[in-house]
Amino acid sequence: MALCNMMSVVRAAVGGLAGLCRAHGHQRAPLQSCLKTCAAGLKTYPVTPDYSDVLLPEKPKLKFLNKVPNLKKAKKEHKKLRDIQGPAKLANSFTSGQYAIVAMGGGYLHWGHLEMIRLTINRKIDARTTFARWRINAPYKPITRKGLGQRMGGGKGAIDHYVTPVRYGRLVVEVGGKVELGEVEHILTEVAKKLPFPAKVVSRESLEEMQRNQKEMEENNQNPWTFERIAHGNMMGIRRVLSPFDLHNNGRFTGKFHLPGRV
Amino acid sequence: MAATLCTKLLRNQGWAPLIQSVRHGSKAVTRHRKPLHIIKQKLLAVTQYIPPPRVVPPGAYPAENKCVQEDAGLSLILKKDLKKVFEESKMVAVVQKNGSNAEDMMILKHRLCKHGIKVKFFPNQVTRSFLSDSVYCNMAPLFIGPTVLFVSKEPKVKEMLSALRASPQMTLLGACIDNTLLSAQGVVSYSKLPSVTVVQGELVSGLTMLTSRTASMLQHHPARLSALLRQYVKQQSPDDGAEAAPKAEAAT
Numbered sequence: 001m002a003l004c005n006m007m008s009v010v011r012a013a014v015g016g017l018a019g020l021c022r023a024h025g026h027q028r029a030p031l032q033s034c035l036k037t038c039a040a041g042l043k044t045y046p047v048t049p050d051y052s053d054v055l056l057p058e059k060p061k062l063k064f065l066n067k068v069p070n071l072k073k074a075k076k077e078h079k080k081l082r083d084i085q086g087p088a089k090l091a092n093s094f095t096s097g098q099y100a101i102v103a104m105g106g107g108y109l110h111w112g113h114l115e116m117i118r119l120t121i122n123r124k125i126d127a128r129t130t131f132a133r134w135r136i137n138a139p140y141k142p143i144t145r146k147g148l149g150q151r152m153g154g155g156k157g158a159i160d161h162y163v164t165p166v167r168y169g170r171l172v173v174e175v176g177g178k179v180e181l182g183e184v185e186h187i188l189t190e191v192a193k194k195l196p197f198p199a200k201v202v203s204r205e206s207l208e209e210m211q212r213n214q215k216e217m218e219e220n221n222q223n224p225w226t227f228e229r230i231a232h233g234n235m236m237g238i239r240r241v242l243s244p245f246d247l248h249n250n251g252r253f254t255g256k257f258h259l260p261g262r263v
Numbered sequence: 264m265a266a267t268l269c270t271k272l273l274r275n276q277g278w279a280p281l282i283q284s285v286r287h288g289s290k291a292v293t294r295h296r297k298p299l300h301i302i303k304q305k306l307l308a309v310t311q312y313i314p315p316p317r318v319v320p321p322g323a324y325p326a327e328n329k330c331v332q333e334d335a336g337l338s339l340i341l342k343k344d345l346k347k348v349f350e351e352s353k354m355v356a357v358v359q360k361n362g363s364n365a366e367d368m369m370i371l372k373h374r375l376c377k378h379g380i381k382v383k384f385f386p387n388q389v390t391r392s393f394l395s396d397s398v399y400c401n402m403a404p405l406f407i408g409p410t411v412l413f414v415s416k417e418p419k420v421k422e423m424l425s426a427l428r429a430s431p432q433m434t435l436l437g438a439c440i441d442n443t444l445l446s447a448q449g450v451v452s453y454s455k456l457p458s459v460t461v462v463q464g465e466l467v468s469g470l471t472m473l474t475s476r477t478a479s480m481l482q483h484h485p486a487r488l489s490a491l492l493r494q495y496v497k498q499q500s501p502d503d504g505a506e507a508a509p510k511a512e513a514a515t
Contacts, residue, residue, distance in 0.1 A: 040386060041386060042338050082292070106292070222313040222314065223310065227306065227307070238306055241300040241306075242303065245291070254297065254299070255296070
């Protein structure tokens with residue numbers, strides 16, 4: 001009896017509620033807040049890039065490079081600073097990776113630099129999605145040093161350490177995999193700041209753009225007098241103050257430095 | 264040091280230089296930027312890159328090939344809704360809401376719902392892109408700031424205005440009623456217009472006024488008609504005289 005009463009009460013209550021809802025159906029039906037402040041624009045989410053064709057190698061991390069090359073007899077070498085001068089002919093384009101550090105000047109990288117690069121990159125990249133590649137050799141050029149406080153003379157010093165020469169435009173490390181530039185950029189800039197020469201983080205497209213811009217500048221230069229024209233023609237006897245190196249590089253390089261904005 | 268140098272040179276059995284300069288400049292590749300010869304400096308200054316002359320400063324005009332982004336997903340749905348709204352409703356009013364609470368909005372919505380006016384929210388970017396494609400492109404400047412659309416099938420302007428007068432934060436910007444753009448003052452004057460039936464009735468009565476009046480006059484008592492005509496003749500007599508009198512007599 002009590003149960004039946006309860007059920008009838010409940011049914012009445014539900015009926016009453018339903019009646020109310022029907023009366024204000026236009027308001028209750030969508031259960032939205034009455035005040036909707038729309039943003040002026042609409043956020044569109046771009047489609048994530050497709051990485052299905054990217055192949056990750058077996059060993060994604062940078063390998064260890066030796067401090068000293070494996071030679072039976074180490075020979076002392078001349079200083080040969082021309083391996084720093086001028087633009088790079090080798091290893092200045094991408095092979096397997098998407099993003100790289102490119103040298104914007106000349107310099108020597110020794111084992112300490114290479115270890116720093118290796119450790120930073122190996123620590124920071126995710127081995128499951130990214131891989132990294134060296135684009136420079138292990139140090140092979142011997143640098144000699146005399147002992148402390150020695151006077152001039154007495155022959156060439158002993159080999160102190162080995163270095164790798166790097167020219168302008170050479171790629172140092174390449175990074176690739178199922179990542180975008182934004183994910184990898186901060187790691188590579190951290191490394192690039194610590195290198196002994198100015199360096200820049202590039203992707204394939206940005207490197208192409210740099211080269212394209214240089215070509216465009218050369219093509220639409222309004223100045224009728226170019227370095228190449230004057231140097232090759234030895235106008236005003238300018239070869240007196242220019243070196244054969246300047247002839248090759250058309251005034252874009254001075255020593256190990258690259259002069260930007262020169263055509 | 265000099266001894267070793269001398270012995271090496273003497274050993275070569277060649278030519279020994281008479282003057283040996285101890286001072287020498289730095290090598291070609293230095294850690295610092297080597298100071299350039301003044302003539303080389305002049306050469307570099309003369310052969311600098313000169314870019315092609317720009318007729319228009321950059322940023323003066325909008326980019327020629329503005330990449331038109333394709334709308335994806337939500338914006339397409341919203342545009343379909345907008346299209347339906349514009350097709351169905353005769354009246355579309357744009358109202359700017361500044362600082363009204365949910366409570367005020369709810370009351371306003373309730374008042375408008377009673378007359379069949381719906382309140383719609385759309386993002387401005389979507390509305391503007393939709394309007395630029397459709398016929399209603401001149402409504403685009405209305406959609407700036409926090410705007411709300413009031414749509415209804417019947418143009419019930421008076422009720423809408425009365426509801427808006429109650430809420431001071433809502434400002435009417437403009438409306439598109441029966442495919443005609445109206446400003447705020449236009450809407451107010453539209454509300455003061457009489458309804459269609461009333462206007463039609465007035466027009467019909469104006470056209471048939473002459474015939475109805477003559478019919479009513481002819482239905483009067485003949486004595487009254489003759490009295491009226493005699494008065495008319497008397498009025499005409501100072502102007503025409505004998506011509507009017509026989510005409511009036513011929514009529515009776």
